[in-house]
Amino acid sequence: MRKLRNFPYNNILVLGLAKSGTAVSKILHRNNKNVIVNDLKASKQDDSVIELEKLGIEVVTGSHPVSLLEGIDLIIKNPGIPYENILLQQAVEEEIPIITEIELLYYFDIRNLVGITGSNGKTTTTTLIYEMYKQAEFAVEIAGNIGHVASQVAETMGNERSMVVELSSFQLQGTRQFRPHISVLLNIFEAHLDFHKNLENYQNAKANIFQNHTSEDFLVYNADDQKVVQMIHSAKSRKVPFSRMKKLDRGAYVDNGVIYFNEEYIIDIADIALVGTHNLENILAAVAAAKVSSIPTSAIKSVLSVFNGVTHRMQFVAKKEERLFYNDSKATNILATSKALQSFDQPTILLAGGLDRGNGFDDLLPYLQNVKAMVLFGETAEKIQQIGQSAGIANISLVEDMNEAVKNAYQVSDKGDVILLSPACASWDQYTTFEERGNIFMESVHRL
Missing domain, CATH: 3.90.190.20 (Mur ligase, C-terminal domain)
Known part of the structure; x- marks a missing residue:
């Protein structure tokens, strides 16, 4: 089981239980950290509360007492909890860092991490990339907003395995050092403004997926989306565009009913099982991410010829x-x-x-x-x-x-x-x- 490496915090408040809060509390406990959990809506009779208290973890339910911040040097919050929460507001005043559990992936030191975000298409693209890795017989895990707590998966995966992770703006807003080796930015559309308050804040949260990139990392991006193009302008990554609207000098694109990557033939669109114009963008993004991962074209083509979508998405x-x-x-x-x-x-x-x-x-x-x-x-x-x-x-x-x-x-x-x-x-x-x-x-x- 992996251990957190060079994790500089010892006294941690986990705000919000649910699936991710319960998982991260156990991880921190196994790494010999002092953990307190706080959840407004949970009850002492909940299975997750009973389970954590049996481990010796203090769980406070029913309110958000500010006194919980005494001695705390980090808060890990549930992604959906707004920053207007009284504890978080006080933590900002006291300069206590606030992260989401996705940040722990940095401290698990995963060799090859592929992160996917965007306003739409995340789940389909994440699943496509994962299936392409599997088809190529690469050792890979899938996690994140797609339904599997990423830090929980990271803790148990082997050093040789890659991880493909779907990332929401809520998760990304709470990152500081987080750095996927390959980041995919699909599109930007006004979404979740009730949480982020304005488009700029939403875009800044999404931009955290490549904020810590160096020239060793890859950024796959939608060249047809002007908001995306503007966002990635100053990124230090190796930029890999995709476009369904125009032929590109490099990257993934469509030309005369055929998908190419860097002028290499990949597949005829007529042979792709997944329908819908919007899915073509997801497919191009997945092709680009797979190619920079050195996945053979034969594996990419094999997946695209049979994959017909994910549950609840068309x-x-x-x-x-x-x-x-x-x-x-x-x-x-x-x-x-x-x-x-x-x-x-x-x-x-x-x-x-x-x-x-x-x-x-x-x-x-x-x-x-x-x-x-x-x-x-x-x-x-x-x-x-x-x-x-x-x-x-x-x-x-x-x-x-x-x-x-x-x-x-x-x-x-x-x-x-x-x-x-x-x-x-x-x-x-x-x-x-x-x-x-x-x-x-x-x-x-x-x-x-």
């Missing part, structure tokens, strides 16, 4: 009475939903809505041409309804939950229609995770 669910059902529950912002809508030429019934983060939905308007009906739910239902009405969509229903949404969508559909769950919103107003939301959608479809 996932084909079923065909019923000649209606096609797709689960895109991971579409938690407008950009993701707009790209999903562009994937279909058929008449589409859109199921959307969720957590209200204060943004409007005007940017969705140009992509509603094929939408014949909308079934809306959650806090944003009425906001999205206004956009649907502006688009001239006559059939718009507001419903209470996903079961009702699926029944309603099926009732207003015709043969040949696509019924698409692509919410354009986070799930937290009604569901714990986008996975839960997507699973309920699929269960409802199968019950029809």
Whole structure:
């Protein structure tokens, strides 16, 4: 089992339990660090609390007493906890460093770390790169925002193994020394502004993925996204562009229906299993990351010819009475939903809505041409309804939950229609995770 190397902190407050907080508390304990855990919503009867207290770790629940900061030299916070939290505000005043558990990867000294971030496409790209490593028989782990606590995976993996890690802006904002050897920046779109407050803060968080790069590291970036191009201008990395819009002198690009890398033929687009224009960008990013990792083209081509997507991201669910059902529950912002809508030429019934983060939905308007009906739910239902009405969509229903949404969508559909769950919103107003939301959608479809 790996140990943290040159980790300069001894008295650590872990703020927020959940999966990552529980895992990191155990890791620190195994590294002989003094750990206190604080969680507002947890109870002393929770399994995770009982487990940690049996190890001798102090767990404080039900409040955030500022007295917990006494003697603390580091806070490791759950990525989703806002910096307005009273403990974090006081820690800033006292100049106590605040990190997220992803920072521990630096101290685990992983030989080859591939980090992927962006507003959309992270999970698909991360999975593609991981599958390419596996196909080439490279020793590799997958972790991060994709569902596996990265520091927990890092602690148990062998020295010869690589790690492919999906990274959110929430995770990256809490990094200081973190340095992937290969960083992938897919795109930048206004997202999570309720947390980051403005686009500049959001971009700065994303930029942490390459902030500590040297000329020994690689930065794979979207040459079609001007925000990305501006962000990476001063990066010290070896820059590797990808583009689906133009032929490049180097990097990954499309030319006459073929994907190339540095003028090397990779694969015909017609032979790729994964559909959707937006997925082509994810594929190009994965190809670039794989090539700089010295993965053979044969392994890349093999994966691209069979990989058809990840759960909850443009996932084909079923065909019923000649209606096609797709689960895109991971579409938690407008950009993701707009790209999903562009994937279909058929008449589409859109199921959307969720957590209200204060943004409007005007940017969705140009992509509603094929939408014949909308079934809306959650806090944003009425906001999205206004956009649907502006688009001239006559059939718009507001419903209470996903079961009702699926029944309603099926009732207003015709043969040949696509019924698409692509919410354009986070799930937290009604569901714990986008996975839960997507699973309920699929269960409802199968019950029809």
